[in-house]
Amino acid sequence: PSTRTAGGHDAAPGPRRRSTPSRDVEPAREPALVGAGAGAGAAPAAASSAPGSAASGSLEQLFTGQTTTHDIGQPAPQPSRKRRHVGRWIALAVVVLLIGGMVGGGMALWNTYGDRVQAFLGQEEPVDFEAGQATGETRVTIVAGDTGESVSPKMFEAGVTKASNSLYKYMVDNSVAFTFQPGVYKLQQQMTSEAVLAALRLPENRLDYSVQLREGLTLAQSLDLISEQLGLARTDLDAAVADPSQYGVSATTLEGWIFPATYDFDEGVTAAQVIDTMVKRTMQSLDTAGVPESDRERILIIASIIEREARSSDDFYKVSRVIENRLQPSNQETFGKLEMDSTVQYGAGEMGSGSVSTSEEARNSDNPWNTYMYPGLPIGPIANAGDLAIDAAMKPADGPWLYFVTVNLDTGETVFTSTYNEHLAAVEQWRAWCADNPNSGC
16 A cells, blocks of 8 residues: 555656555455356356256366266266265365376366365365464454454454454354444454454453554544544544644644554543543654654654555655655755655545545645645645654665555555656556556555
8 A cells, every 4th residue: 554656757647555554453455256157157067067968077067066977978967965975075086086196187186176175175274263272462443334344354453363354254154143333342362253253242341441543544533533432522522632732742733643552541531631642652652763852743744654655664664765865955856846645635635535546636736735736745744653654754764766656555565666767667567457456446
């Protein structure tokens, strides 16, 4: 919802993971699509299609209706409406014949024009479910400031729509203006985009006394969402978390103890009752994972780091192993520190920076979460951890890994290594990816 590096001795240049967890129910953002035809290559095409140019004729122009097969190699006057229509059909026939008759060249043409042929025939893959497929139930959280572009991937992640751009594309194609109201909404899965917007307009689908918290949120972020979604005063929530002991927690703060889940409350619920429910849910997860009561805080610290560092379910257990391996006395003598950037960013207040890299100021910030400065685990959790992260903290995978680095921040591909030289090679792979993707959070 994005994995930092456990970088060993290359603290300054090493790659970091994104500050927002991949399993964001953040959501997942769609990368911007940049057109490739507006640069230098676009000018010659424009020139050749202008009235009075020396010659005209290409499959590109056939598809766009700028020419017909009759005009290939001839001067290119402006095509009439009828000629454009005929040209498109002839272009389609030409491509089909070429594909059928020439394997190599035909396949190259299909790779170039196949999507247009499918679109021309109305056979392109639809981005929306068909009406009547809706089934089941799911919930989607909309926060203040959400737009069609940001809500669209949320719907896809929840199984409501068919693609991450379904809702947004529908709104753009149909010029739909819609104001998204914050709240938790009860929806079905496999809905059409039109049906989604209709459902969001119905008051009965907004769950006024429900709150949904995703994994990896800090205590402050969780309280903000609880206040927004339940309508509770933030001052009341701050007072409710001031004394962890009233919930049976011996830690000095409830950071890491507000469990990420969806909760339904009755009208009139108090801030203290909300917090009590969420803390008890954390204890339930700890008990299910077999965590001794005396070890709860330590496991939550490790689980919170895993939650912020790992990407896939397999990575959770591997990151857990890296943490355990680095905490071994023999390895601490070699490395000295745990060196997890998620903890450094938390201690320096940089978790919302939007960058996977840790600033020099954060590295030099003297606080008990700076695992580049102090040995062992940080003083407390850095975020809320879900069931998977807690389980991984208790059951690390078997392996010799001492380093890991995400080499592709879009896919989350992470390389785990056991030697420093192998780690440096992975770092170079990450740098190369960042050079090719400068706006992807490096």
